[in-house]
Amino acid sequence: MIFTKANSNEILSGDVSQWTKSLLPTLCCPSGCNKQMQLTQFISRKNCNIYFYNIGCENCRKSYCVKQVLNLKKDKVNQLFIKGKTLYSILAVSGVHSTEFIAHDEHTNSVLMPSITGDTLEKLIIQSFFKGEKSHLKCLNLLAALADQQAIMHATKIPDNLPMPTPCSNLEYENRLAEYLDIGFIQQALTFAEETPQQKIAALGESFKEGMENVLLHGDFQAKNVLIDKHNSAVLIDLNYGLGHPLFDIAQFLTQLVRLHRTWNFPKAKSYLEQYGDHFLKVYFSHGNEHLKKDLPFFMLWAMAFSLRGDLTMPAFVKRYIGSHIKASVMYKKWAGISQ
Ligand SMILES: Nc1ncnc2c1ncn2[C@@H]1O[C@H](COP(=O)(O)OP(=O)(O)O)[C@@H](O)[C@H]1O
Numbered sequence: 001m002i003f004t005k006a007n008s009n010e011i012l013s014g015d016v017s018q019w020t021k022s023l024l025p026t027l028c029c030p031s032g033c034n035k036q037m038q039l040t041q042f043i044s045r046k047n048c049n050i051y052f053y054n055i056g057c058e059n060c061r062k063s064y065c066v067k068q069v070l071n072l073k074k075d076k077v078n079q080l081f082i083k084g085k086t087l088y089s090i091l092a093v094s095g096v097h098s099t100e101f102i103a104h105d106e107h108t109n110s111v112l113m114p115s116i117t118g119d120t121l122e123k124l125i126i127q128s129f130f131k132g133e134k135s136h137l138k139c140l141n142l143l144a145a146l147a148d149q150q151a152i153m154h155a156t157k158i159p160d161n162l163p164m165p166t167p168c169s170n171l172e173y174e175n176r177l178a179e180y181l182d183i184g185f186i187q188q189a190l191t192f193a194e195e196t197p198q199q200k201i202a203a204l205g206e207s208f209k210e211g212m213e214n215v216l217l218h219g220d221f222q223a224k225n226v227l228i229d230k231h232n233s234a235v236l237i238d239l240n241y242g243l244g245h246p247l248f249d250i251a252q253f254l255t256q257l258v259r260l261h262r263t264w265n266f267p268k269a270k271s272y273l274e275q276y277g278d279h280f281l282k283v284y285f286s287h288g289n290e291h292l293k294k295d296l297p298f299f300m301l302w303a304m305a306f307s308l309r310g311d312l313t314m315p316a317f318v319k320r321y322i323g324s325h326i327k328a329s330v331m332y333k334k335w336a337g338i339s340q
């Protein structure tokens with residue numbers, strides 16, 4: 001256990017969760033002042049295997065946040081912590097802001113991070129649809145800064161001793177896309193102007209396979225996973241730290257971005273989102289990486305198919321209710337005719 005022990009043994013009342021019961025009474029302030037941490041907020045999303053705790057030290061007036069991931073195995077949490085701790089420092093030196101991992105506890109599958117005060121980039125983008133020109137400009141600037149950061153992250157050299165997963169090759173991406181396209185509904189959804197996705201890929205030629213890039217990826221890069229802090233810096237959260245093609249991140253980001261206008265159908269939403277996407281791409285590709293542009297159509301298809309595949313297994317509105325109930329999930333899939 002890496003969290004340090006505090007002097008007090010007071011046990012919290014109320015059934016919050018295993019974590020608060022077992023860990024909080026023994027958790028003292030990481031800045032070394034030896035005061036016991038206080039629970040300020042407990043966030044549990046319904047039927048979700050992830051819990052968030054906001055905790056603080058009254059003495060230092062600092063806030064921290066604990067993410068408890070019950071659906072990850074202990075060794076995965078350990079690996080995530082080691083990667084997070086090392087890569088945080090490397091990225092910070094090159095100007096990429098991400099969340100620091102202060103400590104972790106393998107008995108409760110939790111990591112301790114500083115709490116960042118601010119909204120997600122997604123929220124600021126949605127607000128810009130009705131908040132006026134100033135907020136629109138702010139989003140454009142934030143997206144430019146984020147694109148710079150992401151290009152830097154994609155050019156980061158990873159130390160050899162880190163427990164990174166096997167890099168995903170372009171061939172694997174292709175095979176996975178072919179699997180998704182086997183599902184008739186996805187094939188249909190991605191057929192535009194009578195051109196099937198397979199025809200689109202064939203038209204790309206062989207050149208997009210040449211650039212076998214193996215770079216450090218965010219892994220779940222989307223505006224939801226970016227917090228804008230009090231200095232107006234874009235801070236990356238929820239990093240998965242994978243290895244693969246950089247446009248995996250970029251295409252995922254753009255796909256989730258354009259989807260916003262369906263949920264937030266304000267008059268300006270569509271044109272603003274187009275501008276945001278274009279601006280982000282322009283800045284991203286201004287880092288001596290223009291050669292990657294040719295791979296974008298492939299990865300956009302990939303990201304869209306991946307997103308549709310996820311919705312097909314269980315649409316978001318169903319997932320919210322029965323996502324972690326195994327019995328109900330199995331019944332739902334049976335009803336929907338999905339074998340996996
Ligand atoms: N370090 C942090 N400081 C403050 N809030 C955070 C922090 N990390 C996460 N959050 C809050 O929790 C939400 C979900 O966090 P995230 O790590 O993306 O979890 P999930 O894996 O469920 O997507 C974020 O949108 C943000 O509001």
Ligand SMILES: [Mg+2]
Pocket residue numbers: 224225238
């Ligand atoms: Mg997230």
Ligand SMILES: [Zn+2]
Pocket residue numbers: 029030031032033034035057058059060061
């Ligand atoms: Zn303290």
